[in-house]
Amino acid sequence: MPDQSNNFSRSRALREKAHHLIPGGAHTYAKGDDQFPELAPGFIARGSGSHVWDIDGNEFIEYGMGLRAVTLGHAHKAVLTAVARELSSGCNFTRPSPLEVECAETLLDMIPAADMAKFCKDGSAATSAALKIARAYTGRDHVAICAEHPFFSTYDWFMGTTPMNAGVPDAIRQLTLKFHYNDLSSVSALFSSHPGKIACLMLEPSRLEEPHDGFLDELKRLCHANGALLVFDETITGFRWHNGGGQTYYNVAPDLSCFGKALANGFSVSALAGKREYMRLGGIDHTDRARVFLLSTTHGAETHSLAAAIATMHVYQNEPVIEALDRQGRRLKLGLQEAVVRHGLQRYVQVVGKPCCQFFNALDRDGRPSQAFRTLLMQETIRKGILAPSLVVSYAHSDDDIARTVDAFDNAFSVYVRALSDGVEQHLVGRPTETVYRAFNSQV
Numbered sequence: 056m057p058d059q060s061n062n063f064s065r066s067r068a069l070r071e072k073a074h075h076l077i078p079g080g081a082h083t084y085a086k087g088d089d090q091f092p093e094l095a096p097g098f099i100a101r102g103s104g105s106h107v108w109d110i111d112g113n114e115f116i117e118y119g120m121g122l123r124a125v126t127l128g129h130a131h132k133a134v135l136t137a138v139a140r141e142l143s144s145g146c147n148f149t150r151p152s153p154l155e156v157e158c159a160e161t162l163l164d165m166i167p168a169a170d171m172a173k174f175c176k177d178g179s180a181a182t183s184a185a186l187k188i189a190r191a192y193t194g195r196d197h198v199a200i201c202a203e204h205p206f207f208s209t210y211d212w213f214m215g216t217t218p219m220n221a222g223v224p225d226a227i228r229q230l231t232l233k234f235h236y237n238d239l240s241s242v243s244a245l246f247s248s249h250p251g252k253i254a255c256l257m258l259e260p261s262r263l264e265e266p267h268d269g270f271l272d273e274l275k276r277l278c279h280a281n282g283a284l285l286v287f288d289e290t291i292t293g294f295r296w297h298n299g300g301g302q303t304y305y306n307v308a309p310d311l312s313c314f315g316k317a318l319a320n321g322f323s324v325s326a327l328a329g330k331r332e333y334m335r336l337g338g339i340d341h342t343d344r345a346r347v348f349l350l351s352t353t354h355g356a357e358t359h360s361l362a363a364a365i366a367t368m369h370v371y372q373n374e375p376v377i378e379a380l381d382r383q384g385r386r387l388k389l390g391l392q393e394a395v396v397r398h399g400l401q402r403y404v405q406v407v408g409k410p411c412c413q414f415f416n417a418l419d420r421d422g423r424p425s426q427a428f429r430t431l432l433m434q435e436t437i438r439k440g441i442l443a444p445s446l447v448v449s450y451a452h453s454d455d456d457i458a459r460t461v462d463a464f465d466n467a468f469s470v471y472v473r474a475l476s477d478g479v480e481q482h483l484v485g486r487p488t489e490t491v492y493r494a495f496n497s498q499v
């Protein structure tokens with residue numbers, strides 16, 4: 056496999072301009088320079104299937120793909136055809152497009168627990184809208200989120216709970232509480248310490264841990280017994296765990312659920328879906344309760360994005376996307392685990408997560424999670440044409456892609472072994488990556 060670490064000159068030049076013009080140099084922190092090794096492509100020019108090309112012309116097999124949004128592969132033909140058809144007919148009118156109805160109907164066919172849906176542009180708006188409905192319906196201000204789930208929204212009610220909470224008023228931070236996954240006693244304790252105050256509980260149906268002992272069912276029962284709504288954030292699990300999301304996979308119907316990411320194969324569409332009893336509060340004809348200003352934005356129903364969502368959902372309905380994600384994820388995990396064993400790295404490198412949504416943990420000599428070793432693995436796999444901040448596969452990842460990825464990691468593991476004995480700084484070019492949620496930037 057060719058070593059292509061030699062040329063990132065265009066990326067390097069554009070990076071300076073980007074940081075001069077854009078805070079953080081990118082419009083999404085997870086894509087930022089501090090998330091990648093110094094020897095990494097800085098800007099991606101185009102993608103096709105599971106491959107991308109950077110602005111220096113280097114080619115990579117990509118994992119994660121648009122922060123897990125592009126599950127069918129870049130520039131998927133059926134999606135592009137649907138988008139192109141709408142582009143030439145205009146994208147935004149003074150009255151709704153019929154696509155709004157068709158897209159809602161298509162989504163609701165796939166999510167049987169929901170009666171109504173409303174679209175918006177990103178997952179954060181959908182989860183925030185779910186909280187708003189829950190608060191309006193219950194007349195309560197507090198909400199509770201799952202402590203083990205790392206991200207629910209860019210809005211203040213969530214960012215206020217992270218170390219990167221500058222600018223979030225303390226009054227807002229106080230309203231978001233936390234409970235633990237698979238720990239019903241933590242949920243009961245919250246309801247006891249805040250009686251009549253919690254509007255809803257929000258969690259991903261699962262992340263690294265599977266639900267045990269009927270956890271999700273019991274969670275729903277506890278919510279309802281305490282007058283709170285159960286909200287599933289399916290931004291990741293939707294269109295990945297099952298065609299009907301985590302709620303269908305685990306057979307637990309939440310009151311409200313939020314979708315985004317894979318819903319439109321990378322085009323900007325997200326959705327709040329839920330029971331009519333709650334969703335109707337965003338309507339224009341109920342008179343028994345106050346009106347809720349629910350997800351109403353200028354670009355919310357941009358026609359080509361809705362066409363992308365409909366086309367994407369049709370692919371899921373007609374092709375074995377979920378099975379392929381699972382199969383390729385398993386193949387990748389098996390290959391990597393065999394390579395880990397070959398290099399004797401079982402104590403240092405772990406592949407975690409569901410096969411359709413995996414990532415790797417890199418540990419240092421003392422068994423502690425290490426950004427430096429994580430960066431080293433990325434650096435060494437990038438040299439071999441693999442761009443893998445995660446190990447999240449798409450429908451476009453072929454057997455050959457997986458085999459090449461395993462080879463690249465196999466090679467990187469040799470360097471890892473050496474770094475464990477010589478010190479990682481002997482092998483890492485530049486600084487390690489950092490976590491997004493940090494209160495201050497490091498001094499350079």
Ligand SMILES: Cc1ncc(COP(=O)(O)O)c(C=O)c1O
Nearest residue numbers: 177178179206207208290291315
């Ligand atoms: C579980 C989860 N919920 C919500 C969001 C927010 O979605 P968006 O970035 O589209 O606003 C994310 C984003 O990564 C997520 O992973």
